[in-house]
Amino acid sequence: MRVVVAEDNLLLREGIARLLEASGVEVAGLAGDLDELLRKVRGHKPDVAVTDIRMPPTHTDEGLQAARRIRAERPGTGVLVLSQYVDEDYVFALLGEGTEGVGYLLKDRITDGDRLVDAVRRVADGESALDPEVVSHLLGRKRSAGPLAELTERERTVLEEMAEGRSNQAIAERLFLSDRAVERHVSAIFAKLGLTATADTHRRVLAVLTYLRA
Amino acid sequence: MAAVLMAEEGGEAPFTRLLGVIGDGLGWHYGGVWLPAPHGLRCAATWSAPGHEPFAAASGELVLALGEGLPGRVQASGAPAWIVDVHADENFPRRPVAVETGLHAAYAFPLLGAGAMEFLSVERLEPDADLAATLASLGRLVGQFAEHRRAEAAVRDSEARKRAMLDAALDAVITIDHTGCIVEVNAAAEEVFGHPAAALVGREMAEVLVPPSLRGRHRAGLARAAAGGGGELIGKRIEIAALYADGREFPVELTITRIDVPGPPMYTGYVRDITDRVERDRELRASRARIVAAADEARRRLERDLHDGAQSRLLAVGLDLKVLQGELSGEPARRLAATRDELQRATAELRELARGIHPAVLTQLGLLPALRTLVRRAPLPVWLHHEDEGRFPAPVESAAYYLTAEALTNVSRYARATRAEVSVARSDGALVMEIRDDGVGGADASSGSGLRGIADRLAALDGRLELDSPPGSGTLVRGVIPCAS
Numbered sequence: 004m005r006v007v008v009a010e011d012n013l014l015l016r017e018g019i020a021r022l023l024e025a026s027g028v029e030v031a032g033l034a035g036d037l038d039e040l041l042r043k044v045r046g047h048k049p050d051v052a053v054t055d056i057r058m059p060p061t062h063t064d065e066g067l068q069a070a071r072r073i074r075a076e077r078p079g080t081g082v083l084v085l086s087q088y089v090d091e092d093y094v095f096a097l098l099g100e101g102t103e104g105v106g107y108l109l110k111d112r113i114t115d116g117d118r119l120v121d122a123v124r125r126v127a128d129g130e131s132a133l134d135p136e137v138v139s140h141l142l143g144r145k146r147s148a149g150p151l152a153e154l155t156e157r158e159r160t161v162l163e164e165m166a167e168g169r170s171n172q173a174i175a176e177r178l179f180l181s182d183r184a185v186e187r188h189v190s191a192i193f194a195k196l197g198l199t200a201t202a203d204t205h206r207r208v209l210a211v212l213t214y215l216r217a
Numbered sequence: 218m219a220a221v222l223m224a225e226e227g228g229e230a231p232f233t234r235l236l237g238v239i240g241d242g243l244g245w246h247y248g249g250v251w252l253p254a255p256h257g258l259r260c261a262a263t264w265s266a267p268g269h270e271p272f273a274a275a276s277g278e279l280v281l282a283l284g285e286g287l288p289g290r291v292q293a294s295g296a297p298a299w300i301v302d303v304h305a306d307e308n309f310p311r312r313p314v315a316v317e318t319g320l321h322a323a324y325a326f327p328l329l330g331a332g333a334m335e336f337l338s339v340e341r342l343e344p345d346a347d348l349a350a351t352l353a354s355l356g357r358l359v360g361q362f363a364e365h366r367r368a369e370a371a372v373r374d375s376e377a378r379k380r381a382m383l384d385a386a387l388d389a390v391i392t393i394d395h396t397g398c399i400v401e402v403n404a405a406a407e408e409v410f411g412h413p414a415a416a417l418v419g420r421e422m423a424e425v426l427v428p429p430s431l432r433g434r435h436r437a438g439l440a441r442a443a444a445g446g447g448g449e450l451i452g453k454r455i456e457i458a459a460l461y462a463d464g465r466e467f468p469v470e471l472t473i474t475r476i477d478v479p480g481p482p483m484y485t486g487y488v489r490d491i492t493d494r495v496e497r498d499r500e501l502r503a504s505r506a507r508i509v510a511a512a513d514e515a516r517r518r519l520e521r522d523l524h525d526g527a528q529s530r531l532l533a534v535g536l537d538l539k540v541l542q543g544e545l546s547g548e549p550a551r552r553l554a555a556t557r558d559e560l561q562r563a564t565a566e567l568r569e570l571a572r573g574i575h576p577a578v579l580t581q582l583g584l585l586p587a588l589r590t591l592v593r594r595a596p597l598p599v600w601l602h603h604e605d606e607g608r609f610p611a612p613v614e615s616a617a618y619y620l621t622a623e624a625l626t627n628v629s630r631y632a633r634a635t636r637a638e639v640s641v642a643r644s645d646g647a648l649v650m651e652i653r654d655d656g657v658g659g660a661d662a663s664s665g666s667g668l669r670g671i672a673d674r675l676a677a678l679d680g681r682l683e684l685d686s687p688p689g690s691g692t693l694v695r696g697v698i699p700c701a702s
Contacts, residue, residue, distance in 0.1 A: 012529050018536030025540040087524070088578045091586065111568060114535035114561065140593060 004127050007032040007047055009040035009054040009069070010085070019053065019113065026120040037065040044073055044080065050127045051081040055110075056093060067096055070105065081126035085110050089140045091216060098131070098212065102168070102205040106132030131168025131208050138166040141215035153195050161188040166211045170204045232262035235359065236334075240264055243348070245338040247320060249276050251288040252332040252363060257281050258288050261332075268318070272337070275314045286310050287325045288333040297326035297353060299344040303337070326352050329360025389488040393422050395481035397439050409469075409490050411462030428458050428466045443481065451475050459488065468495045505677040506612070513575075513615050520575040528571065531564045576618070584614040585641065591622055592639060596629050602640040609648050613698050616674050617641070617650045620682070623667045624652035624694040632656025632692060647680070650696040660686035660694075671696070 006028055010016040013035075020030045032043035036059040044052050052073055056066035070082040081104035084097060094107050106126040112134060113119040122132040142151075142163070154162065164174045175185045193199070198210055236248030246266040251258040258281045263273035279286075284293040286309060291298050300323040303309045304316055315321070315337070322342035325335035326349075334356060383390050389406035393399050399422050402414050410417075410426055417425065423432045441447035450473050459469045470491050476483040538560065542553045571577075579587035585606060592599040608614070621639055628637050634656030642649045660668075661684075672682040680698035 012525065014533035015529050015536075018533035021540045022536045025543050088590065090578075090582060092582075110532065111564075114532065114539060114557075114564075140589065 004051070004124070005029045005031045005047065005049045006051045006053055006123060007034065007040065007043045007049045009034040009036075009043075009052065009058065009066075011035050011055060011058045015110075019119070022113075022119060023053075023123065026117070028120065028123060036060065037069055040065075040069050041072060044077070048077070049080065051083055051104075051123050053083045053085065053123065056084050056086045056090070064093065064096075067093060070097055071100065074101065074104075079104070079129075081105065081123075081129070083108060083122055083126045083132065085113070087111075089134075089137050091141070094133070094137055095212070095216070098209050102131045102208045104129045104131075106168075107134055107137060108132065109134045109136050112136070125168070130170065130173075131205060133167045133208070133212075135163065135167055138163050138212075138215075141166070141212060150196050154192060158188055158192050158195075161185065162192050162211065165189065165192075165207060166215065168204070168208045230262075231362075233264050236262060236264035236336075239352075239355070240266065240336060243336065243338075245336045247272055247276075247337040249273070249288075249335045250328070250332065250359075250363075251281070251292075251335070252328075252367075253292075254280060257283050257285065258292055258332065260288075269320065269337075272311065272314050272318045272320060275311055279310065281310070287323055287335055291325045291327050291333040291335075292331065295327055297324065297349055297356075299324050299349070301343060302341045324348070324352065326356040327360070328363055329357040332360070332363060334359060387489075390485060391417075391422065391426070391488065392476070392483055392485045394483050395439070395443050397421050397423055397436065399425075400483060406488075409488060410459070426460055428460045431458065442475075442484075448475070456491065459490075467492050502677075502679070509616075509674055509677040510612060513612065516575040517580060520571050520577060523567065523571045523574070524577065528564070528567055531560065531567065535560050535564065579614065579618050580611075583608050584617055587614075587618050588621060588639060588641070591618070591625065595625050595637070597634060598636045599625065600636070600638045602638065604642055607643070609698075609700050612678060613648055613700050616671075616678055616680065616698055617648055617696065619674065620650055620671050620694070620696045621652055623671050627660065627667065627694075628652070628654045628656065628692070631660070632658075634691070644697075647697050647699045650694075650698075652694045653691065655691045657688070658686045658690045658692050659688035660684060660692045668694070 004027075006023060008016060008020050008023070008030055010019060016033055016035070020033060023030055031047040031049050034040040034043050034054075040052065040054055040058075052069065054066045054069050057063060058065040066082075066084045066086075070084060073080050073082055082097075083106040084093075085108055086093065087110055089109070097105055097107060104126055106122045108118065108122050125132040151159075160178065161174060164177065169177070171182055171185045171189065174180070175182045178185070180188075196214055198214060232250045236250065240246065240248040246269050248264040249260055250262040252261040260276045260279055263276050265273035281289040284290055287298060287300065287303075287306075290308060300306050300309070302321045303312055303323050304321060306312065306323075309315065309323075319339050320337040322338045322340055323335060324344075325333050327333055334352075383403040384405075386403060386405055389409040390403040391399060391406055392401040399417050399420055402417050404414065406412070406417065407414050412425065423435045427435050438447055438450070452472070452474060454470055454472050456468060457471055458466045459471075461467055468491050470489045472487045474485050474487075476485060535557065538553060538557050542550055542557065545553055576587050576590070578590055585603060588601055592601045609617070625637065625639075628634055632654045634654035637652065637654040640649075640651045640653075642651075668682065668684065675682050675696055675698060678698050680696060683695040683697075684692070685695070686692040
């Protein structure tokens with residue numbers, strides 16, 4: 004698996020590159036701003052572009068712009084965006100143009116376990132990889148009594164996994180459940196939330212997140 | 218005699234002429250009027266036939282005590298007194314002079330109201346009842362006249378005193394009639410408004426002292442008052458704009474009182490030029506806002522420096538240690554894992570510290586996203602209510618954020634609450650933050666510096682902090698911050 008890493012902070016950029024290489028991921032190129040990132044992606048044709056959201060020139064949404072342009076020019080290239088904190092608008096902008104092969108991870112968390120490498124792999128595989136912090140951020144809004152309060156403990160956990168972009172199979176593995184058990188929970192969740200059930204992992208990520216945000 | 222009395226004349230001259238008329242008429246040779254003075258009577262006026270001037274002069278300089286001399290005894294008894302020959306009288310201080318000038322008989326009668334009138338003649342005369350009767354009624358008439366003159370003098374004195382007080386006042390005092398015409402101004406009015414006093418009297422006040430934009434309101438108010446309504450401004454101190462002679466407007470403090478006189482009322486306004494005070498206030502508020510803005514900017518810079526500097530370094534170190542760990546095994550790997558844990562903790566602490574100094578999400582995304590994070594991290598359930606995603610000016614959002622952070626800290630530390638609610642609303646161009654909890658109440662803004670500091674920060678933005686925390690009933694912290702936008 005080959006990646007290009009874009010981050011304007013030199014220390015972090017080197018650190019991320021070293022970490023990925025130590026985990027067996029080839030770092031084909033490094034970039035410090037949006038233009039350099041796009042150039043390196045065109046040149047090296049990586050499987051995934053790992054990029055900070057805020058970079059020169061404007062330090063606002065370069066990561067988003069990169070995601071848009073890379074996926075337009077080279078569909079099938081995954082984009083994993085790194086952010087300092089949860090920005091709901093960016094999350095939904097990112098997912099709005101397609102939930103396949105896209106990820107959003109908090110920078111604070113990249114030293115936790117194998118989170119970074121795991122996210123890169125999932126994005127390379129065409130899945131969505133959302134930081135759990137994003138999900139709990141959205142879940143945290145819906146404190147008032149509503150359909151969410153009707154979910155069981157187990158259903159809530161499955162919901163969070165779904166929101167992070169995991170497939171039924173992945174959820175089953177993580178929660179030590181059978182595939183069928185997971186399917187049952189998913190159906191129950193969708194029924195309780197009043198959402199149209201969809202087997203498509205990608206679409207349901209967006210559906211669940213949109214529900215949580217509303 | 219009536220003609221003399223009726224003639225309007227100042228001073229004691231009427232008395233002198235009166236004495237002359239009576240004295241000549243009677244054929245006597247000296248007349249004197251005595252009026253009350255402290256401790257007795259003083260000679261207010263004299264008349265003498267030619268040759269008797271010395272006696273008049275001596276009388277003029279005399280002050281008699283009650284009961285002393287002829288006038289004194291008349292005043293004391295309230296009844297006329299007739300002396301056949303003053304040379305033989307024991308109670309006549311002026312006897313030596315009378316002897317010298319050859320005056321013998323004397324008659325004095327009380328003036329109604331106080332005082333006495335006396336006449337002396339060169340002849341020795343027996344009491345004459347008719348004369349006495351005539352002079353008695355004359356005494357009453359003259360007494361009334363003297364009383365009137367005294368009252369007039371008192372009024373003139375008090376008028377003069379009042380005038381002196383008005384002119385000594387530093388504030389302008391302006392009186393207008395019910396049609397709005399200036400009736401009277403004091404000396405300070407010239408200083409305050411730049412018009413000579415004489416140029417103001419008789420002019421319509423609205424035309425000359427009121428700024429064009431306020432004239433309509435002023436005239437309407439007067440009309441309302443004339444129709445029996447109005448009066449809302451009477452007795453209240455208001456700040457308003459006034460017009461200087463050169464056409465510029467300046468701020469004043471104004472109090473209006475109504476003078477009830479027979480007929481339509483008049484109004485008096487007391488006007489103080491507060492240009493200096495307004496300027497001072499403006500500068501004070503501006504400097505306060507500058508201080509808060511400077512402090513906020515310093516915090517933002519500190520957070521940025523921490524993020525870009527120490528925090529990034531630690532993150533990079535963490536990444537390197539992770540790589541290193543992969544290359545080790547056994548005991549060294551375990552020790553390294555422990556080191557990494559410590560590093561994680563240090564990084565987390567630093568992150569918390571930086572967020573407490575200034576959360577980056579507040580600057581970059583605004584108040585609501587920052588509040589969502591704050592609320593989510595609270596140790597108890599907190600509901601967040603808001604109407605829309607609209608933004609507010611940066612200093613306002615900062616203040617609202619720190620207010621909520623402080624309030625929630627207090628809730629988690631002291632309130633023993635089960636839940637809290639934060640609401641963000643717009644009202645009359647102001648941001649209204651409310652943080653409610655269902656805890657034990659009894660919060661006090663004066664103790665502890667947290668809320669005090671927040672209250673100061675809100676005040677620097679012309680906002681205010683309200684705390685409603687009855688013991689046992691939960692707490693409501695409310696911040697109202699005006700927004701210029």
